[in-house]
Amino acid sequence: MTKAIITGISGQDGYYLADLLLNKGYEVIGISRRPTYKVNQYNNNDLYFKYYPCYQEINGDICDSSFMMQVISSHKPDEFYNLAAQTHVGYSFSNPDITFDTNAMAVLNILEAIRLTSKHTRFYQASTSEMYGTIHSESADETTPLNPYSPYGVAKTAAHHMVSVYRESYDVWACSGILFNHESERRGKDFVTRKVTSWVADYKKFIHNADHKLHLGNISSVRDWGYAPDYVRGMWKMLQHSYPDDYVLATGETRSISDLLDTAFGYIGIDNWSNLVVHNTPADIRPNDVTRLCGNPAKAMTVLGWKPEVSFNEMIGRMIDHDIKVSS
Numbered sequence: 001m002t003k004a005i006i007t008g009i010s011g012q013d014g015y016y017l018a019d020l021l022l023n024k025g026y027e028v029i030g031i032s033r034r035p036t037y038k039v040n041q042y043n044n045n046d047l048y049f050k051y052y053p054c055y056q057e058i059n060g061d062i063c064d065s066s067f068m069m070q071v072i073s074s075h076k077p078d079e080f081y082n083l084a085a086q087t088h089v090g091y092s093f094s095n096p097d098i099t100f101d102t103n104a105m106a107v108l109n110i111l112e113a114i115r116l117t118s119k120h121t122r123f124y125q126a127s128t129s130e131m132y133g134t135i136h137s138e139s140a141d142e143t144t145p146l147n148p149y150s151p152y153g154v155a156k157t158a159a160h161h162m163v164s165v166y167r168e169s170y171d172v173w174a175c176s177g178i179l180f181n182h183e184s185e186r187r188g189k190d191f192v193t194r195k196v197t198s199w200v201a202d203y204k205k206f207i208h209n210a211d212h213k214l215h216l217g218n219i220s221s222v223r224d225w226g227y228a229p230d231y232v233r234g235m236w237k238m239l240q241h242s243y244p245d246d247y248v249l250a251t252g253e254t255r256s257i258s259d260l261l262d263t264a265f266g267y268i269g270i271d272n273w274s275n276l277v278v279h280n281t282p283a284d285i286r287p288n289d290v291t292r293l294c295g296n297p298a299k300a301m302t303v304l305g306w307k308p309e310v311s312f313n314e315m316i317g318r319m320i321d322h323d324i325k326v327s328s
Contacts, residue, residue, distance in 0.1 A: 001054065005077040007031045007062050007110075008084035012186040013126070017081060017232040018049055024236075027054045029075060031084065033061055063101050065109040072110070073117035079239050081124045082110055085156075088190060089130060092152035103155035104162070111166045111174065119172070122239045123163070127176040129224070129250070129293045131157045139224075139296040142178065142246050149290050164246075173244050177235050180250035180295040183315060184228035185322035192216065192257060193225065194323075196264050197316060201323030203276070204268040212276075219257040219279045222292040226251045227310035237304040250295020251308050263316045 004021050008014045009030030018028050028049075049055050060067045062084045072080070085103045086092060092099040107125060114121045132140045133147035148154045166172040187194040199214045226249070234249045255263075265273040300306045310318075 001025065001027050002079065003027045003029070003075065003077045004079040004081065005029045005031065005071065005075060006081045006083060008082075008126075009057065011083060011087070012184055012188070012228050013083045013182075013232055013235075015186055016184070016229045017083065017235060018055070020229075020232055020236060022049050022052055022055060025054075028052075028056075029071075029077065030055065030057045031062065031071070032057060032059055033084075062106040062110065065113075068106075068109055069113045069117065072113040072121070076118040077121055079122050079124070080110070080114065081126075081235060081239075082107060083126050085126065086152065087188075089150050089152045092150050092155070096151035099151050100155045100158075103152065104158040107159035108162050111162060111172060114174075115166060115170050115172050121173070122244070123172065123174040124235055124239055125159060125163045125174065125176040126235075127160045127163075127178045127246070128153070128156045129178060129180040129295060130290060131160060131178070132290075132293065134291050135293055139250075139252060139294040141248055141296040142299055153290075160246075167244055175238050175244040176246045177231075177238055178246060178248045178295070179231055179234075180224040180226065180248070180293060182226045182228045182231040182249075183319065185319050186228070187319070193260065193316075194319065196257075196260055197319040198323045200264045200268055201320050204320075205324055213278045214276060215281045216257065216277060216279045217281065218291070219261065219277070220291070222254045222256045222294070224250045224252065224254050224294045225260075225312055225315070226308045227315045230308045230310055234300060234304065234306045237300075237306050241304060245303075247300040247304065247306075248295045248297050249300055249306065250297045251312070252295060252297060253312070254292070254294045255312060260316070263313055264320060267317055267320050 004026050006014050010032045021028050086099045130153040131146045131148050133149045146157050148157050160176050163174045163176045167174045183193040231249050
């Protein structure tokens with residue numbers, strides 16, 4: 001039985017990855033900073049797999065180097081997926097030190113623990129398209145220069161480079177997935193896609209008051225949005241390959257937040273949302289915003305045989321249907 005450790009088990013990607021691996025017959029060890037059931041009651045996520053006999057959960061902080069050393073040396077996993085992070089770009093501007101400790105220093109500590117105690121472990125690092133900054137070319141691939149605009153992006157870039165150092169200098173089997181935006185029904189409501197779909201669902205189900213507004217930042221920002229379960233399948237494929245390397249996972253298609261609003265409101269039959277949305281609100285504007293991100297997944301498609309399967313419109317429809325169902 002293949003053994004895998006997943007950090008960030010209570011997050012969107014952690015849930016989908018654990019589900020994928022357990023259904024492939026893995027033994028899965030999930031690491032969470034606090035009891036998962038509390039996190040997921042709040043987010044309407046039910047980690048049903050916590051009842052699997054081949055699943056166990058460990059509570060701890062990935063920033064605690066002694067804790068991570070003990071976990072890795074005692075379990076010696078075949079695969080290690082580092083999905084834990086401070087994931088909110090806006091938050092990173094007001095909390096850069098926490099962001100760097102979690103997103104960069106913790107990765108160094110994990111790599112060092114693997115190097116010293118579990119050299120056979122295959123390591124996956126969740127890198128991000130935010131490392132590129134605004135992309136002025138048509139799309140970004142694995143060779144595009146990194147130019148992060150936020151403390152979040154800087155920390156992720158440091159971790160990304162550290163993965164390369166350990167792979168090339170210490171022969172650690174380590175790779176990074178440079179994932180562009182990927183969303184789902186389990187996305188946190190502080191992310192713009194779920195903020196929109198949950199608001200639209202509430203409006204559809206409860207609210208018909210024109211004074212009630214959806215407040216957003218820059219709705220001209222452009223992103224490459226895909227469906228999270230497709231992307232965790234790509235993570236798994238990276239660790240099954242014969243050698244470690246870095247890969248971009250993306251759809252290669254872009255949409256603005258305005259396009260997102262068109263799709264979401266159109267799904268419930270509203271063609272004109274202008275009187276329902278207030279944008280460029282100060283609380284939602286970042287000090288330095290990435291205006292356009294688009295990825296080129298050609299390498300992952302060619303080498304790994306990966307491709308996204310769920311379309312943007314289908315994803316938004318699923319999210320709204322879910323939010324209508326769970327609204328109370």
